[in-house]
Amino acid sequence: xxxxxxxxxxxxxxxxxxxxxxxxxxxxxxxxxxxxxxxxxxxxxxxxxxxxxxxxxxxxxxxxxxxxxxxxxxxxxxxxxxxxxxxxxxxxxxxxxxxxxxxxxxxxxxxxxxxxxxxxxxxxxxxxxxxxxxxxxxxxxxxxxxxxxxxxxxxxxxxxxxxxxxxxxxxxxxxxxxxxxxxxxxxxxxxxxxxxxxxxxxxxxxxxxxxxxxxxxxxxxxxxxxxxxxxxxxxxxxxxxxxxxxxxxxxxxxxxxxxxxxxxxxxxxxxxxxxxxxxxxxxxxxxxxxxxxxxxxxxxxxxxxxxxxxxxxxxxxxxxxxxxxxxxxxxxxxxxxxxxxxxxxxxxxxxxxxxxxxxxxxxxxxxxxxxxxxxxxxxxxxxxxxxxxxxxxxxxxxxxxxxxxxxxxxxxxxxxxxxxxxxxxxxxxxxxxxxxxxxxxxxxxxxxxxxxxxxxxxxxxxxxxxxxxxxxxxxxxxxxxxxxxxxxxxxxxxxxxxxxxxxxxxxxxxxxxxxxxxxxxxxxxxxxxxxxxxxxxxxxxxxxxxxxxxxxxxxxxxxxxxxxxxxxxxxxxxxxxxxxxxxxxxxxxxxxxxxxxxxxxxxxxxxxxxxxxxxxxxxxxx
Numbered sequence: 001x002x003x004x005x006x007x008x009x010x011x012x013x014x015x016x017x018x019x020x021x022x023x024x025x026x027x028x029x030x031x032x033x034x035x036x037x038x039x040x041x042x043x044x045x046x047x048x049x050x051x052x053x054x055x056x057x058x059x060x061x062x063x064x065x066x067x068x069x070x071x072x073x074x075x076x077x078x079x080x081x082x083x084x085x086x087x088x089x090x091x092x093x094x095x096x097x098x099x100x101x102x103x104x105x106x107x108x109x110x111x112x113x114x115x116x117x118x119x120x121x122x123x124x125x126x127x128x129x130x131x132x133x134x135x136x137x138x139x140x141x142x143x144x145x146x147x148x149x150x151x152x153x154x155x156x157x158x159x160x161x162x163x164x165x166x167x168x169x170x171x172x173x174x175x176x177x178x179x180x181x182x183x184x185x186x187x188x189x190x191x192x193x194x195x196x197x198x199x200x201x202x203x204x205x206x207x208x209x210x211x212x213x214x215x216x217x218x219x220x221x222x223x224x225x226x227x228x229x230x231x232x233x234x235x236x237x238x239x240x241x242x243x244x245x246x247x248x249x250x251x252x253x254x255x256x257x258x259x260x261x262x263x264x265x266x267x268x269x270x271x272x273x274x275x276x277x278x279x280x281x282x283x284x285x286x287x288x289x290x291x292x293x294x295x296x297x298x299x300x301x302x303x304x305x306x307x308x309x310x311x312x313x314x315x316x317x318x319x320x321x322x323x324x325x326x327x328x329x330x331x332x333x334x335x336x337x338x339x340x341x342x343x344x345x346x347x348x349x350x351x352x353x354x355x356x357x358x359x360x361x362x363x364x365x366x367x368x369x370x371x372x373x374x375x376x377x378x379x380x381x382x383x384x385x386x387x388x389x390x391x392x393x394x395x396x397x398x399x400x401x402x403x404x405x406x407x408x409x410x411x412x413x414x415x416x417x418x419x420x421x422x423x424x425x426x427x428x429x430x431x432x433x434x435x436x437x438x439x440x441x442x443x444x445x446x447x448x449x450x451x452x453x454x455x456x457x458x459x460x461x462x463x464x465x466x467x468x469x470x471x472x473x474x475x476x477x478x479x480x481x482x483x484x485x486x487x488x489x490x491x492x493x494x495x496x497x498x499x500x501x502x503x504x505x506x507x508x509x510x511x512x513x514x515x516x517x518x519x520x521x522x523x524x525x526x527x528x529x530x531x532x533x534x535x536x537x538x539x540x541x542x543x544x545x546x547x548x549x550x551x552x553x554x555x556x557x558x559x560x561x562x563x564x565x566x567x568x569x570x571x572x573x574x575x576x577x578x579x580x581x582x583x584x585x586x587x588x589x590x591x592x593x594x595x596x597x598x599x600x601x602x603x604x605x606x607x608x609x610x611x612x613x614x615x616x617x618x619x620x621x622x
Contacts, residue, residue: 014092017224020101020116022144023126024136028157032126032194033089033102036215039201040091095220110378111331113140114418117147118404121224124153124215125187129162133175139364142380145185146327146420148397151222152180152187155215160193164206182367188218233257233265234291234318234394234402235311236347241296249280249296250305255347255401257313258290259297266315267305268392269348274299308349310392310402319394322387323425325359327396329380332409332416336375342416344387346405352388353407359383375417384425396420442522446480449621450519452512452544453612455528456537456591457554458583459569460561462600466554466608467528473609474524479622482518484511484527499580505536512540519548524621532588547619552612553594558583560601 021029089100101116117123123144127137144152154176162168169191180187190199191207192215198204201216213221234255241249259265259279266273277298279286289295299305312318330336336355344353359382360369375381396403407417443450453470455463464485471483490497494510497503508531518525531537541549561583562570573581580586591597596615598608616622 014095014097015224016097016099017122017219017222018099018101018120019122019124019219020103020113020120021124021126022103022113022117022140024128024131024134024140025104027126027128027131027137028194029124029126030102032124032155032157032192032200032215033100035194035197035200036100037089037091039197040093040216093216093220098219110136110139110143110329111415111418114143114147114329114331117143117149118400118418120147120149122151122153122219122222123149124155126155126157127172127176129156129158129168129172129191132172133179135364138179138367139378139380141179141185142183142362142364142367143329145183146329146380148400148420150186152185153215153218153222154187154189155192155194156189157192157194159191159198159207160196164191164193164198164204166207166209169207169210179367188212190215190218231257232317233259233263233311233313234347234399235259235265235295235297236402237267237305237307237309237311239307240305247298248302249298250311251294251296252311253294254289254291256291256399258288259295259311259313260288261286263313265299265311265313267303268310268312268315268318268320269390270304270309271315272303274301274303276300310348312392318392319424320390320392321424322390324385324393324421325423325425326383326385326405326419326421327380328355328375328383328407329418330375330377330416331418332414333377334409334412334414334416335377336379336417338373341410343408343410344385344405344419345408346391346393347402348391348393350408351391354386355383356386357384382422383419385419393421393424395422397422439520439522442520446522448479448522448524449548449619450522451524451548451550451616451621452515452519452540453524453526453550453552454515454531454537454540455526455552455554456531456594458556458558458561458588459530459581460564460566461554461556462564462598462605462608463528463530463554465605466552466598466600466612467526469605469609470612471526473613474526474622477622480523482523482525484515484525484529486529489514489529499578499586504532504580508533508536509539512536512543515540516543519544524616530582530588532582532586534589534591537591548621550596550612550615550619551591551594552596552598553591554598554600554608555590556600 021033023029091098101120103113103116125137125141125144127133156169156172159169173189176189190212191210192199194200198206199210199214201214203214234257235252236255237250237252239251241251259276261276261279263276264273265276277300279289279295279297281289281293281295286295339354339356342353343350358372358375361372361375361379361381363370372381394402403421405419406415407419409416455467457463467483467485471481474481489511493514494507497507508529511527511529515525515527537551565571569578569581570584572578573584582588596611598611600608
């Protein structure tokens, strides 16, 4: 009993490595795994007897046992001599424990290979020495790199069929070196015969010209992929545990970092913070837990935490938004269509999503990026994703779990694609949704054309007074308007902004976007803002149809503006009480070619309104 306990403790202390076998169809992946299991004494006697028996009817190796049958368990696999499903096998040596994922080589089942690679520490890529590098070899090698697998072993198989020719091996090794350099993949390469056992667990005399390691030597010395590339906490909540009224716990797997009782955590996307009250693994209390442990935690404050939320200790380290860029492996027989709605499932749960841009599709024959407007099955592309709601995420190279996702077709529930996030995207890439009631139908209902009338000028020049009078006149004419005034906007939409150059830019950007929405509704938006910088005003003009942005320069000498000074702003600025005040200690860039130029020191309010109305009539807006 003591010996068994000692053995179990030693076995539990062994490091676990997950690796996949991949490559083209008939390269010998299943045979290689069967040979590896057999020589590592991981096949029971009754299993071996069954393989010997089945080899007579389903084998492909003549009189010898077909070791591929150890892992090819499906009837269709045995009938066709190919791998279809991902087969998982466990074995151990004196140094390590291993989980093997035997992935299919047929192009039709590339999705299964990608699924296996997403959880692997290492990849064993087979090449048939009789065929050399195939398109599927290239595709699988590229996917291995995309999935972040840092260790690859290339086995040039069936060397027995080539008379163990060094020249054949060297040619394939040179070809693969060129491919790996183009992909950026690190690897070891070995001449093997899975059928005969050469260089699998022991050095072969048939390849005395090869001085490298055996396959098992490399597997036992390879570094496992870290559970995360950083030590910051990432704990997606998978389940809320509520067995009775006195307990509410939150269950999830720590994908990176550590969590201890007393830690201050922030829950995303809500942004609410609390402290960890207790931590447990099953019914075992813990003071501290780390990746990849699945734990239950409770909090000191009662805050809303739901399935799909993510607990972090440093919210600034997490990307947050509704748009990102990702590498996509398209898996569906139905091609990808831009802006079609899918369900995106990630560590944060499920959310509606669309692909609004394909930056490039990888041509497997050249590994160059090519333009594309849709993706076919097994295509690999760099694409832009837009979510229906903002979510927390990481880039894939930072954390595999929080940086990956799948796309699901809404109608068929088929997995359409696997994705690895490469970067966040700025809001301008958000997809515009077309509506059944379009702009032209809203314009017809209003009875006039839309426009943005943008009044710009110094404080005190008369912008708000003219804008208010114009709004009244247009309203009396039955024109649908809305007045956006600088002070009013800063009470709500822009109350978080100051008066620095950057904040002024953001203030005008927000107002411009709001004004464009009113114009899209068929209305005339009247905006009265100092808007001191030409770039900000020109940006709004650039987003409007020709002739629908009317810039009105409300011009008055600064002395006149200071005399009016209804809020004593100029006096405060002169005394240094207000910083960045336009015209005093912050510049104003006057329009170079405004549609309308009004000198309010020489023109009455009524005359100014008449001038604007005349322009609107001339341009057939009203």
